[in-house]
Structure formats: structure tokens, C-alpha cells
Amino acid sequence: AQTVTQSQPEMSVQEAETVTLSCTYDTSESDYYLFWYKQPPSRQMILVIRQEAYKQQNATENRFSVNFQKAAKSFSLKISDSQLGDAAMYFCAYRTGGATNKLIFGTGTLLAVQP
Amino acid sequence: NAGVTQTPKFRILKIGQSMTLQCTQDMNHNYMYWYRQDPGMGLKLIYYSVGAGITDKGEVPNGYNVSRSTTEDFPLRLELAAPSQTSVYFCASSYSPVEGEKLFFGSGTQLSVL
Incomplete structure (x- = not known):
């Protein structure tokens, strides 16, 4: 069965700085999709970014980008200019x-942004 | 365009009571899902449906039932509420699973069973 692990329960970043959130997963499949969702205090689930496993190029959405390492089964999210x-x-x-x-x-991972 | 609408937003139940969480979407999506989110945890799939009249179990279906008589509606039924069912419940929908299409989520139902 597939599993997804986020090893950082909480992170903090200064406004305008860059932060990276980690994610690893376990699967025996070769074709799959990975996502990052954001959940603000309103509870709404918001799609941040999506990565297709067959694409080598890392996905980017404005200030959000991923570092997808398929062999390592790692999928980190980088937020620039927080x-x-x-x-x-x-x-x-x-x-x-x-x-x-x-x-x-x-x-x-609960992200706090410090002014 | 309302998207995915869940009602109620909050509810307190006594042990053994039953209730139905309502979910409706106006995007003509074939695929609908129910997830629960326990405190400090990610979402876990309860049930899903790939179209009207077709439902299937997810990871944590025990204690729940669903039906899908129309494309728009996908209610979740709790028959005998237990404290372990205290959670936030999310309904979601998507048009198709092709190309990892994104899920549209409702705003959730906070349920407490006391």
C-alpha cells in the first residue's frame, strides 16, 4: 500500500524568505501524481501544485515550486518570497x-510566517 | 457557481444518535468522495462514487453508509454515532480521474460525538 510521510509537523519562516517543506512517499507504481494542498484556518482545501510522475521537469506555480526526486521518492515544496x-x-x-x-x-506541516 | 456545498458546518451528536451529512455539487462531476480529518492528521478516504448508483469503500468505511441517487448529491450517513467518529468531514468531487485532475473540496463539517 502507498504511504505518504511528512516529517516536519511545524515550520516557521520570516516574511519574504524561502522555506522548503518535505514529503516522502512509498509506492511500487511507476505512473502516479503528487499534490500539495494548502489548508488555511478556514478549513478550505486549496490545491497549490501538482506533479506528474512521468514528467522530469519540476512543477512551478508562481512562488511555489517542487523538487521531485522520483528515485528517492521525495517531493518537497519550496515557497519563495513567503x-x-x-x-x-x-x-x-x-x-x-x-x-x-x-x-x-x-x-x-503547519507553516507559520513571521512578520 | 457554488462548487461543492456541505451542510451542516457544525454538529454535536450524542452517542448512538444518527445523522446524515449532506454534500451537493453543481459542476456535473461524476466522481465524488468523502474524507475525514482527525486532529493533527491528514485526510482519510471513507467512501467514494464514480457515478450515480455506484459507490465503493475507501480506507475507513466502518460506521458509515453512502448513496448516490443523483449526479449532484452524495450524502454520508452515520447510523450509530460513536466518539471515534468525532472529526472534520470533507466532501470532494472531480470530473474525471484522467490526468490527475484536481479535487474540488467543500468547506467541511465539524462533528463532535459526546
């Missing part, structure tokens, strides 16, 4: 195979 609005819980998620789009989530 803003106060980035403060939230961040979840790494793995999409299982098959025609169902089911996600397996990590336990999350």
Missing part, C-alpha cells in the same frame, strides 16, 4: 492508480 497569507497547514498527497482519483494524504 507572505503572511501563506500561513496554513500544508498536505502532501499521492494519487493512487486506477480510474478513481483517490488521494492518500500525509499528516501535514
Whole structure:
């Protein structure tokens, strides 16, 4: 069975600085998708970024980018120029195979942004 | 466009009571999901549906039931509430699983069983 591990329960970053959130996963599949979701205090789940495993190029969305290391099964999220609005819980998620789009989530990293 | 709507937002139940968490989406999505989020944990899949009339179990289905009579609605039923079911429940939907399409989430239902 696939598992997703986020080893950093909490992180802190100064406004305008860069922070990296870690995620590792375990799978025997070769084709899959990885996601980072943001959950602010409002509880809304917001998709931050998505990575297809078959693509070698790391995904980028504005200030958010990933470092996808397929052989190491690592999928870290880098937030550049951190803003106060980035403060939230961040979840790494793995999409299982098959025609169902089911996600397996990590336990999350709570990011604090210091002014 | 309302997206995914969940009701109620908060609810307190007594042990043994039953209730239905409502979920409706107006995006004509075929795929719908129920997740629960325990404190300090990630989301775990309870049930999912790939279309009207078709449902299947996820990781943690015990104590829950679902039905999917229409494309828009996917209610989650708790028959005999237990303290272990205290959690935040999220409904989500997507049009198809092709190309890792993103899930659209509702805003969650906070349920306490006392």
C-alpha cells in the first residue's frame, strides 16, 4: 500500500524568505501524481501544485515550486518570497492508480510566517 | 457557481444518535468522495462514487453508509454515532480521474460525538 510521510509537523519562516517543506512517499507504481494542498484556518482545501510522475521537469506555480526526486521518492515544496497569507497547514498527497482519483494524504506541516 | 456545498458546518451528536451529512455539487462531476480529518492528521478516504448508483469503500468505511441517487448529491450517513467518529468531514468531487485532475473540496463539517 502507498504511504505518504511528512516529517516536519511545524515550520516557521520570516516574511519574504524561502522555506522548503518535505514529503516522502512509498509506492511500487511507476505512473502516479503528487499534490500539495494548502489548508488555511478556514478549513478550505486549496490545491497549490501538482506533479506528474512521468514528467522530469519540476512543477512551478508562481512562488511555489517542487523538487521531485522520483528515485528517492521525495517531493518537497519550496515557497519563495513567503507572505503572511501563506500561513496554513500544508498536505502532501499521492494519487493512487486506477480510474478513481483517490488521494492518500500525509499528516501535514503547519507553516507559520513571521512578520 | 457554488462548487461543492456541505451542510451542516457544525454538529454535536450524542452517542448512538444518527445523522446524515449532506454534500451537493453543481459542476456535473461524476466522481465524488468523502474524507475525514482527525486532529493533527491528514485526510482519510471513507467512501467514494464514480457515478450515480455506484459507490465503493475507501480506507475507513466502518460506521458509515453512502448513496448516490443523483449526479449532484452524495450524502454520508452515520447510523450509530460513536466518539471515534468525532472529526472534520470533507466532501470532494472531480470530473474525471484522467490526468490527475484536481479535487474540488467543500468547506467541511465539524462533528463532535459526546
